Amino acid sequence: MEENKYDLSKIREETDIVTLLSKLGYQPLKRSAGELFYLSMLRDTDTMPSFCVNEKLGIWYDHGLAKGGNVIDFALSYWPALSFRESIGKLLEVYGNPDSLPLKTRSAQIEIPLKHPSYLIREIRELGGNPAISNYLAQRGISAAAEGFIKEVYYSIKKENGDRKELFAAGWQNDLGGWEVRNSLFKGCLGKKSMSFISADPHKLAVFEGMMDFLSWRIEYPGNSASALILNSVSFLKPAIKKASEYSNVDIFFDHDPSGRKSTEEFLTSVHYSKDCSEIYEGYNDYNEKIQHNLGRNTSSASSRFAPPLNSSRR
Incomplete structure (x- = not known):
């Protein structure tokens, strides 16, 4: 049977x-x-x-x-x-x-479920052409630092009836070629999940949990020349520690939640000369939450929102 x-x-x-x-x-x-x-x-x-x-x-x-x-x-x-x-x-x-319930008489071949939704990336564009994406970045308070790091990603997802749903989001590419995508309704990854490394100073490295925190740091420290490593997920903590060990000066900017604090402790233990810099956004869960809070308080001008004073003694 x-x-x-x-x-x-x-x-x-x-x-x-x-x-x-x-x-x-x-x-x-x-x-x-x-x-x-x-x-x-x-x-x-x-x-x-x-x-x-x-x-x-x-x-x-x-x-x-x-x-x-x-x-x-x-x-x-x-x-x-x-x-x-x-x-x-x-x-x-x-x-x-x-x-x-099971279909006992069905003779069609069983469809193997996809590990991820079936998607197609239609186009990658520079910022500025999509008001919804621009508004989303403005709401996060990082518009002034986004250019060169964030793109407009246009993609589609195949629905169960075979039709495709067209979507768009702000996105950045990770080290395995996947696109980390964000908009006001969704957060995910198109393709393989990985970290995102931004090469600059060969001796200094700044490490962040997410891209929004990295861009928040760029807002406050636009002249900092350190290379940057964005985990995109705390599951990449161990490879991040391995990468960080190649640098002589390492600053870490993790969240203030239990997961972030645990990751900070593990990082400080493994890379003993690294520095926990999360005091910069003390009182907030993460760096971007601070930037958004300041954005809400300072409404006089875009420049006052996006360019807090630099701490000249930091480096």
């Missing part, structure tokens, strides 16, 4: 990942820019919500694992000890969707 087959396309289309997480006992701790953030249920070390779900696109991303995908990818990650078929069966059992 032919083994049961699942209609994977129907499962992906009709299974809401937020509802599935609720049925599994997980609730979001915050909502930001159209995304829901959870403590990761794929790791037992998460102390700050780093598992995010984009409801509109129906995809998830775990920033600690640098891994994401659709609801089927989640089932495979959540029940790793089960086979593919057993994971899908468990998903249907928990979700309780009668319309997605």
Whole structure:
């Protein structure tokens, strides 16, 4: 007798990942820019919500694992000890969707789910042509430093019905050629996830968790000549430490949350001459949060918002 087959396309289309997480006992701790953030249920070390779900696109991303995908990818990650078929069966059992039960007489070949949404990069443009992207960067307070580092990325994602949804975002390329993309509704990566290295001074290195923090630093210290390393995910901490060991002067600018503090401690232990510079944005979770706060306070002119005084004794 032919083994049961699942209609994977129907499962992906009709299974809401937020509802599935609720049925599994997980609730979001915050909502930001159209995304829901959870403590990761794929790791037992998460102390700050780093598992995010984009409801509109129906995809998830775990920033600690640098891994994401659709609801089927989640089932495979959540029940790793089960086979593919057993994971899908468990998903249907928990979700309780009668319309997605096994199709016993279906003869079509089972579609293998993609590890990431099917995307096509249409075009990469310089900044300035898309008001929505420009406004997003302005809201983050880093417009004055973005040119040369941020591009306009135009791409599409294949929907379940075969049509393509056209999207755009601010983006920058990582060291493996993937594009880290951000807009007011979504944060993700097109292609392989990796760090982003910006070469400059061969002896000095500044290390950041994210590009927005790097650009915030550029806002306050536009004349600093240090090379820069953006992790794009704290999961790249160890290779970042290895890269940093090649430099004689290393400054680190990590978040003030538990994950950032733990990463700072590990960095200081491994690269004993490195310096924790997070006191610059003391009282804020990260560097960009400080810049955004200053942006809200200083409304007299763009120059007063984007060019705080330099600390001449810093270097």
